Amino acid sequence: MSQTIAHPEASEVESSHGHHAELSFFRKYIWSEDHKTIAIQYLFTSLFFLLVGGLLAMGVRYQLAFPGVPVPIIGSFLPSWLVTSAGAIQPGGYNALFTMHATVMVFLVIMPLLIGVFGNFLIPLKIGAPDMAFPFFNALSYWLFLLSGIILLSSFFAPTGFPASGWTSYAPLSSHAQYNGTQIGQSCWCVGLFVNGLASIAGAANYITTVINMRAPGMKMFRLPLPIWALLITAFLLLLAVPVLSAAAAMLFCDLNFGTSFFSSSNYGQPLLWQHLFWFFGHPEVYIMIVPAMGLVSEIISVNSRKPIFGYKAMVFAMVAIGVLGFIVWGHHMFVSGMNLLLSATFSFSTMVIAVPSAIKTFNWMGTVWGGSIKYTTAMCFALAFVSMFVIGGLSGIYMAATPVDLFIHHTYFIVAHIHYVLFGGSLFGVFGAIYFWFPKMFGRMMNETWGKIHFALAFIFFNCTFFPMHNLGLNGMMRRIADPTQYEHLRSQQPVNIFITLSAFALGLSTIPFLINFFYSMFKGPKAPINPWKSTTLEWTVPWPTPHGNFETTPTVYHGPYEYSVPGMEEDYLPQNQPAPDTVRLAAH
Amino acid sequence: MLKQSSRTSLAFLAMVVLLLIASGVCGRAAVRTSDLWWMPEVASKGGVLIDKLTYFIYYLTGAVFVLTQVVYIYFLVKYRSRKGAKATYSHGNNRLELLWTGIPTAIFIGLWGYSNHLWWDVLHAPTPPDTMEVGVLAYQFGFSFQYPGADGKLGQSDVKLIGNDNIFGNDPNDPATKDNFQSSVLELPINKPVRVRLNSRDVIHAFYVPQFRVYQDIVPGRTIDWVWFTPTRLGSYQLACNQLCGSGHYNMKAQIEVVTQEDFDKWYKEKAAAAVIPAGNAPAQSK
Amino acid sequence: MHAPATTVHNEGPDIVRFGMLTFLASEAMLFSGLIGGYMVLRGGAGGGWEMPEALKNVETMVKTIVATLCLISSSFTLHFAESGLIKRGKGGKLLLLLTILLGAAFLTNQALEWASLRSEGFWFNTAGIMGSCFFVLTGFHGLHVLIGVILLITALIRALTGKVTPRQHGFLDCTGLYWHFVDIVWVFLFTILYIL
């Protein structure tokens, strides 16, 4: 099959298209240009970063529950920018903790998990392509991503340590070393995000080119599985939003190191310019982190309800709408930043409007389970939970979209609750579901369902115990980003809640362990997976494992839409995309 | 298969119920306003209106949440896979799509109308004539305040003039500034509208008083003077900086005392006697 | 940089062009970000926006205009180089070399200009908001030109080693698109930084 894809002229890269046996270890595992291998590389790397980001979060939680209490055991080993001589986390160090927690989780965990892992793994397989359009840049993208991670975390060893001005790095705090006291860390932040951006852009251009140009015969746009639509739209968001952050990061870097005055309050610089540039990227960014999850979840729900997705086109248009509107709502992060009040009013309007497509998706998910024959696999549990958690996170978004209410809850734990319901209960639950769902195709073995259910139950319960009370904390006026709530009278009575949250957070962290064990055990010892364990209709389930380089023996032909389940008049309850419908049955859609 | 799936579906149901209870708890808490579970008692005129809106959204979203989740969970249990039972074959229904696009759109636009109306009324309504203006300077890591002094006028100020010997950037040529006096506590008379003139001398800080339902970032290089409110409850509160501003952010705060008009006048006289802001007693230079 | 060739599956060079165009959309947003920032800052600065003598004087103006003409004409030379190498399958190598030289000329001029500005005490940190914008914008663009020149040199080498043929020219195509893009960006920057 390699011959069928390798271009006659691409002689100088023939090797990369040869059969596995021909590949050197280096070409196979290190600099692999096979999208499947790259996906796995992304998977391991970002799971590692999840542990890093999570442990940072544990530090955050520890400090909030036990401010000023030396960290047991490890406390004395931590660097002096982070802890006092007694080993207690100090305020500056706390700022560094949540700054890197968020930066890691957003740029090194959620984005690569959703886009790097599932984008790479699923796009060619689902559209019936031999590989990505630009395998070289695909590999490059992974290594740039890893490099950015190293740059970001390397500042741990700088004498002044991690950057500490929040993942939003508001200037002039971030742009003046004498204010933030972490010149090296903050510079690493700028460079790291710039490199990370290059990786994202390389990936995005690659995905768009691939999906537009390399679909198998018969794979019309409206026959694309929803994850592919989601990833395509996400790729456009990345392509247009990320470079703006790169530009801003570059300006910030110059302010910080070359004494330019873009964001400084003197010399006619404008602190708010940073916020506008950051959030112009930042809001599309948050949709970048949810839309792919929506796509993955839609498919998992449809497959496990043995039912076509409800309102396929509505789902697609909703995601397109989210993508487009996502570019005109950034100001809702700046209602009370000193921005023109009229702008706040308009941004409030667009923010209300952008909630509509999410509503549409929610109702269509409900429509999909309606009348289904639901199989409660672990993947399905996570997918179903995603919907509920996303609704909670979304509804809390409505509070903030109302400017006067935001006036009260801006920068409180209400926001923190919102963040985590959409990003953890949303994005990360989606990722977990997707891992359980596609694991068989990635590693050729099944994950253990019982342990999966245990992981789900623990994660679901402790996630809610951790983050639901944060809504109340926020409404009680607990500010975010403060190292020691007990400094404030109106917050002292909250300490019990903070302690409860922290204990739940530890449990939530530990709940990841059954997952990790299950994951690695199943990789080697799990039962061998049949070619199509979930009786799924999409193309990736038609290829054997290990999937050869080039994926398909012969390019498949697609005859109908992706979710033809329980078609009346067929004894099998699913009709793969590459099988024409028997003349006896009529399909209800495209 | 059947047993297994129904068991897990019920387990799932149990968990979501658990969640509904969790939200129910604060539903009840909404009734009794103990600090531990609900918003600090409102202490300003505008705050009352904001709370109304907050509650409106609370009940709206609460209803939406309960409705959607109850239906959802009902489906999840009713349609769990059973022997023989086959899923309905449906690709959707355009009428429904229109319905659940239209209704939320209407709700959201309506909600925007309500909240936006309030936005202007709370923030953009012209300040009443008897409004007292107070200057606020935020710096790493603290606040200081200046009062109009005897003449009741703060006078002109300009961020460009802010420096160690003129921390509020008062315009020296404006006589109204001469008798301004400085305070480290924000002393406020009850039921009297007060407008704050916000300045920062280093990074972005914030003016946040949860009990007043007031938040505004204080941006260096700019003067923000559109924030005003009317305290309605006697007592002491804490002004919190709620914008990350460095290692000292976590306890950058100031005392707010809402007192009766009499007490305020007394305090004001004493302070005014000391008159002009003594040069040099600037806040610790931000490192 | 041989990558694009690996990607020429069955679709031929078109897919490579498509990919490059997508990437350039992203590049466009990068400069939009910078130029947007420039507009906001300049709008806000009002009188604080001083154009330094060093930039206003006739000599610099003339030099910059010449450099600009170099860059613009290089787009044309490249165009004909391409049509030579791709359409007719012969010639064009010299034009490609000429393009490189024009690009190099532009870079040299910019380097000299930066040097002279610096010698007159006009630098990132000493030139107010105008300086911040000037150096970062021209710096970013200069970097792109530099990369462009390197790509062009690579393309020339490929041409000389017979790797650019009417049937295989993905790399040259991309380099071309990229070069034209960098060119257009400069027209914008020249207008907003020197003229307006």
Ligand code: HEA
């Ligand atoms: C995955 C990420 C994600 C997603 C999907 C969202 C979705 C939304 N977000 Fe969120 N947001 C963040 C991530 C995300 N957000 C982050 C990280 C921050 C903090 C950044 C920082 O400061 O650090 C933030 C901050 C943030 C703010 C700024 C708050 C502040 O700083 O003061 C606002 C304000 O408007 C907001 C609003 C919204 C809205 C309206 C939605 C909507 O899209 C939600 C729409 C969904 C629903 C509404 C639920 C389902 C719908 C129905 C069930 C239909 C019926 C409903 C009704 C009729 C009410 N978000």
Ligand code: HEA
């Ligand atoms: C992108 C996704 C994402 C994810 C998944 C998380 C996950 C978590 N977050 Fe995060 N968080 C953000 C994004 C995310 N966060 C963002 C954007 C902010 C804003 C930052 C800012 O203000 O700038 C934030 C801020 C934030 C705050 C507010 C800090 C502050 O404002 O002062 C808190 C506090 O509780 C918090 C807690 C947690 C916890 C307990 C988890 C847990 O879910 C983590 C659980 C996972 C693990 C623990 C790792 C895996 C398990 C192990 C390593 C083994 C076991 C280890 C132990 C038990 C020690 N986060």
Ligand code: CUA
């Ligand atoms: Cu000042 Cu936070």
Ligand SMILES: [Cu+2]
């Ligand atoms: Cu947003």
